[in-house]
Amino acid sequence: MKKKALKNIALILLVIILGIGVCEIYGQLNGYSQTSEGDLSQYGVHHYKINARFLEEKNLLQVQQEVFYENKYEKEFDTIYFHLYPNAFQEEKKAPFPEDEIEQAYPSGFEPGYIKIEKVKVEGKDIKSRIEGQDDTILALSLKQPLKPNEKITIEFEYQVKVPPCVSRFGYGENTYNFGNWYPIASVYDESGWNLEPYYAIGDPFYSEVGNYEVTLQLPKKYELATTGNIKKTDTVEGSKGEEEEKIWKIEAQGVRDFAWVISDDFQVKTADTDGTQIKVYYLEGQEGNKALEVAKNNIKIFNKLFGKYPYQQFSVVSNDFYIGGMEYPNLVYIDQNIFSGKYNIALEYIITHETAHQWWYGMIGNDEVDQPWLDEALTEYSTMLYYRERYGEKTMMTMFNEMIVNDYVRTKALVQGDERIAKSVKEFENNRAYSGIVYGKGAMMFYELEEKVGKENFQKILQHYFKENRFTNATEKDIQDATRSVTGKDYQEFFDQWLNGKIHLKGNQAA
Template sequence: MLTIVGAHLRVIETMTTMIHGEKIPKTKKINNYTITVDFDPVERILTGNEYIKYTNDENTSLNALYFHLYPNAFKDEKTAPFEKNEMDRAYPKGFEPGYIKIHSIQKNGDPLNYVVMGVGESILKVHLKEPLEPGEKIALKLDFSVKIPPSCGRFGYGENTINIANWYPILSVFDKKGWNLEPYFAIGDPFYSDIANYRVEILMPQEYILGHTGECIKRESIDGKIRWTLEGKNVRDFAMIASEKFKVIDDQIDKIKIYSYYFDDQFGDLALDVAKDAVGIFSQTYGEYPYKQLSVAASDFFIGGMEYPNIVFIDESLYKEESKEILEYIVAHEVAHQWWYGVVGNDQVNEAWLDEALTEYSTLLYYEKKYGVKMEEKVYKNLIVRYYNAYKDSEGSKDPSVCRKLNRFKNSQEYQVLVYYKGAMFIKNLRKELGDETFFQVMKVYFDKYKYKNASTEDFIHVCEKVANKSLRSNFRKWLRYDKE
């Protein structure tokens, strides 16, 4: 995600790639979601079910499965994932709750016990009748309904769009720490998920145009409504956005279809061109964009931009003459997230810097490759160094560490300055330290090694040191105040 600050800017197969003789670790077995929902445009409620096929790919038996219920963060003003100074913009017509209700959970028609727990009731614990042993599979059916709130954020609706993101029960990640059950923090992008395959069917009034993760494989007319059948393979999440007002244009690069969803005649084409150029630049620099489509959607979204697999939400107020430079910057940034977060994932709660710093630096790289080094330096000085120095001089930070948990940042401004700006400054310095040839080899190897996986700071350091054949840990410690736990 990229926010606006200041005046304008406020599986698959086992890979065989080798790094100095080191074999790539096996990709986790991929899980499958099949979701069928009906959208009520009057009440703004989604009702339906989810089939989840899960494989225990861990080395321990599991007595329960855990899911995130992100919509429940919107049930109460106290847990709504916005800072206090954002609430008026998040809810321009006043607060109303959003939520998700679980109606039943079954395994082969047999009901399972479950409990909704955690901060804001945002965690679902499903008790299994028998332990799920390593390598065993399980299929569950969850019946649920979702109330979409009048919120101009990731999940909610405004005057123009219905933003359907972080909306369904999604499996928590099980890693070396166990189940990750962090709440929906107000700062940053508090999400951490595994790659999965999705098939989503949504029944909507025919006047709505739908932007989405994955491909539309079927559109059927049913009693005056449209049933959209969508498939997203090897994606980390599944998001949609709907509007009765959307205009859509498209273009293509290397067999990848690029779509721009917008409202006015102005600057929908700019968003399209930026996305197309960014896909070309990042594909050549890091590794090919592995999906068949990418959408950029103007949205009722006051925070700038937000990334999801194959689709990004962009604040619709930026689609105007006085904001077109910021529009370009944010679109390029969110497209870069398709590489850093989308394909190569990470724990965005505890190590947010890893995708955000790489993405922010990739945005600079977009300007360098498209317009030349002088433009990149201009953007770097005006939009990164300038804001970083201004914050450091006026606010300062008692804790200069970049790599820390989201709830350890005092506000979004501190988070953005340290994670985005200082993080990008570090990556730029790392490129200078390694030289272009080694640096870009590092990025390609890192992308290739952790494609469709989750990486950590330690993983990134390891790749850097292996490819560069030198110790770089002191650089990470100096810039990020990072120490291995």
């Protein structure tokens, strides 16, 4: 996710952009050579089959879901867990936003959102289940027989999802309905056990495994759909009581970490092909669709070169009712519609670039975004700088780095009261400003310093090695250290420990 003060970005970037000479980037692709036509289903841990119908007059989804769940660990499970993120929106005082942002999140006033589980079956039989955790965001399923390593089971859900008037990841505004983190998704089990964290108000508090999805959406015909995955087929059907026609969308998404979608009856769409990927931009009348398309095309081309090939067939940039700036999902990113307006045209490039970089660092290489948020956010923020270097040159990149990263860190140092550890959980930050300055700002400065130490060529090789070895998995701090050691032949553990655990305190871009 990228959250900045838009006016500050616009003013800073306007100064920068006046001195930029535009150039195109060409060259042979490096790293992972998987084509967009490749079979990605082999990377899916679980398989989700979802059928949902949207009842617009009630702001309600009626859903049937099957999960073909596999135990890929060396431990038997008596209980397995799913996240129910929509339940975080049930009460205004507990909604997943800082207190001072509630009015921004609910511009027309608070109404609850939730997910109501009506039936759960395992292998066709009813089982005991309970809703637990903070804000009722965890569903625990008690299995009648232990699930042994390498065994598979089929879980069936029936549920309703109430969509709140919230201009966030999940909710609706004047122009769009946003469906992010909206369905029961399997919790991750790792060396620390089950990860059952709630929907925190700071950062992107999610942690998931790559899966495969077959999704069928039945929507009023007037809506245009932007979605994770590939739209395989559409059909028109008579609506309820013959009053309105509906459209059925059949979508397939293989090897993705999550599934999100956005609908609007006002969308306009522009498309282009880049390096075997179809780029789609969904925007509203009078907005900067052409600019967004140009940026997304250059993002994919440059990041393909720097990191490794984007393996999916499509990537969508979506203008929507979303007050937080930008948000990443597999094959799809949210961008605040105000940034699309043209008034913040320069900021549009910055935020689209950041969210596109997340397709590599979060999408293809995942991590625990609750306990190690720096691993994707810091690398994504510095990847944004790498884009500006490739696109516009070293001078512009350094101007951007100092203005957008170093200065952001300096402005927020006081908010962390001396605790400058990058390697903190989202729950250890009191507000988004402190989170941004340390995780994004100081974290990106760490990667800049690493590049200075190993050299630009080796740094690019480190990122390519990291991508190749960890794609479609969840990585940890150890994996980026291993990639650094493999490329350079040197152990940089002390370097990472000093930066991540707060032993380096900076003034500007110099160590104090």
